[in-house]
Amino acid sequence: MSAAAHAEAHEHHGPPAPHYSSRIRPETLGMYLFIASEIMLFGSFFTAYFFVRIVNGTPWPTPPYHLPVFVAGINTVILMTSSATMHWATTAIKRGNVWGMRAGLTLTFLMGLAFLISQIFEYMRAGFATKDGAFPTIFFCLTGLHGCHVFVGLTILLFMTIRAFRGHFSADHHHGVEIGGIYWHFVDVMWIVVFTTVYIL
Amino acid sequence: MRNPLRSEGEAYRFLWIVVIGAAVIVGAAYINTWLGVAVAVLLFGALGWWLWGEPVPGAADPPKPVVSATPPGMRRVLVIAPPGTASVPVPDGAEVLVVVPALASTSESLTGDVDDRRADAEATAAALAAAIPGSRAEVGADDPALAAEDALRVFGADEVLVVGDGEMLDAVRERVAIPVSRA
Numbered sequence: 001m002s003a004a005a006h007a008e009a010h011e012h013h014g015p016p017a018p019h020y021s022s023r024i025r026p027e028t029l030g031m032y033l034f035i036a037s038e039i040m041l042f043g044s045f046f047t048a049y050f051f052v053r054i055v056n057g058t059p060w061p062t063p064p065y066h067l068p069v070f071v072a073g074i075n076t077v078i079l080m081t082s083s084a085t086m087h088w089a090t091t092a093i094k095r096g097n098v099w100g101m102r103a104g105l106t107l108t109f110l111m112g113l114a115f116l117i118s119q120i121f122e123y124m125r126a127g128f129a130t131k132d133g134a135f136p137t138i139f140f141c142l143t144g145l146h147g148c149h150v151f152v153g154l155t156i157l158l159f160m161t162i163r164a165f166r167g168h169f170s171a172d173h174h175h176g177v178e179i180g181g182i183y184w185h186f187v188d189v190m191w192i193v194v195f196t197t198v199y200i201l
Numbered sequence: 202m203r204n205p206l207r208s209e210g211e212a213y214r215f216l217w218i219v220v221i222g223a224a225v226i227v228g229a230a231y232i233n234t235w236l237g238v239a240v241a242v243l244l245f246g247a248l249g250w251w252l253w254g255e256p257v258p259g260a261a262d263p264p265k266p267v268v269s270a271t272p273p274g275m276r277r278v279l280v281i282a283p284p285g286t287a288s289v290p291v292p293d294g295a296e297v298l299v300v301v302p303a304l305a306s307t308s309e310s311l312t313g314d315v316d317d318r319r320a321d322a323e324a325t326a327a328a329l330a331a332a333i334p335g336s337r338a339e340v341g342a343d344d345p346a347l348a349a350e351d352a353l354r355v356f357g358a359d360e361v362l363v364v365g366d367g368e369m370l371d372a373v374r375e376r377v378a379i380p381v382s383r384a
Contacts, residue, residue: 087213181209185216196223
């Protein structure tokens with residue numbers, strides 16, 4: 001019996017295929033569970049932030065420190081633009097435009113990298129450290145936690161981009177781009193929450 | 202419930218909803234802190250309403266009956282026998298898997314007090330495995346139909362024999378798409 005015939009026989013006999021009770025592809029479900037755990041992790045840090053700022057009444061930012069709102073605003077624009085290029089990449093590959101996807105993923109990666117580098121410089125020039133009290137501690141924890149997620153997102157993006165240039169994705173097969181895109185947008189959503197609560201309000 | 206991260210496109214749309222919502226809250230908070238709080242509460246409520254407003258796709262659909270098959274030249278029979286069953290007549294030459302559902306009352310199930318029921322089922326399974334030559338027996342879920350469904354996912358069978366009342370027979374018939382008869 002040939003391998004193909006054997007595979008066909010195997011397909012039609014014996015126990016049924018594993019059942020996906022959730023109606024969601026396992027990879028996507030895995031990403032959802034990962035994001036759910038991330039939301040809980042961010043939730044614990046935001047709880048600490050609200051406790052320090054609202055319950056304890058710690059001035060925000062505590063004088064004489066200042067938050068680099070302008071730089072963070074520029075970073076926000078960079079991150080929002082990277083989401084747009086990520087969406088462009090996904091839309092492109094859905095239409096079979098491989099070079100559009102490659103360009104979109106490369107731009108997204110570069111902008112994510114720019115955000116991270118900018119955040120590192122922001123830390124170096126902040127003028128305060130975690131030892132300086134509750135405000136700097138929470139500031140570094142929240143923004144640092146988000147920075148870690150950007151780093152994870154960049155790692156995913158790097159692999160996606162490499163795979164894109166190796167021709168792994170097509171109009172019919174682009175699940176890897178879709179899942180990575182969901183994570184990248186989630187990271188951006190969290191940044192909007194962090195930027196609004198920590199820098200603006 | 203709506204899933205804002207169902208696809209990359211929906212996640213991107215959700216990102217902009219969050220951006221607009223954050224901008225509105227910041228704008229309100231600059232006018233007055235308590236106005237910002239009120240707007241935030243309103244927007245979070247609206248977000249919750251929007252997320253809960255859509256039913257889960259396919260949640261209302263009836264479950265698909267489990268189909269099953271055996272390799273050519275083999276005859277496999279799945280037996281669903283409640284605890285206390287002493288013997289089951291099975292076709293000669295068939296490969297038999299006996300599943301004994303660990304039947305428990307509602308209060309026992311809710312409180313997790315199922316150890317005794319499971320022990321009864323294990324004793325029955327051991328007795329039936331010894332009574333039916335060449336058979337295997339194991340304990341299944343507390344719902345006979347679910348026990349049959351679980352077993353068929355790992356044991357392709359030609360037919361299901363149910364030991365028990367008509368209600369149990371009907372419940373299994375609804376869940377599987379292979380012949381089901383009373384033993």
